[in-house]
Amino acid sequence: MVNQDNVSRLVINGASNKETARALGISPSTVATHVESIFRKLNCATRAAATLKALTAGLL
Numbered sequence: 001m002v003n004q005d006n007v008s009r010l011v012i013n014g015a016s017n018k019e020t021a022r023a024l025g026i027s028p029s030t031v032a033t034h035v036e037s038i039f040r041k042l043n044c045a046t047r048a049a050a051t052l053k054a055l056t057a058g059l060l
Helices: 004-012 017-024 028-042 047-056
Strands: none
Touching: 004 017, 004 028, 004 047, 017 028, 028 047
16 A cells, blocks of 8 residues: 555655656656655655654654
């Protein structure tokens, strides 16, 4: 099952939307939607900021 945790783990490890989509068997636009949702929830605008917030908050 694909969820934001799966997407966020791949993104944190540096995977692009295309790479994440391939790994999870979903479309890159679905990955982008998940990433945007993660940004909104963490109140961030970049992958680096989201990664830092998620790690320091113990979310991953």
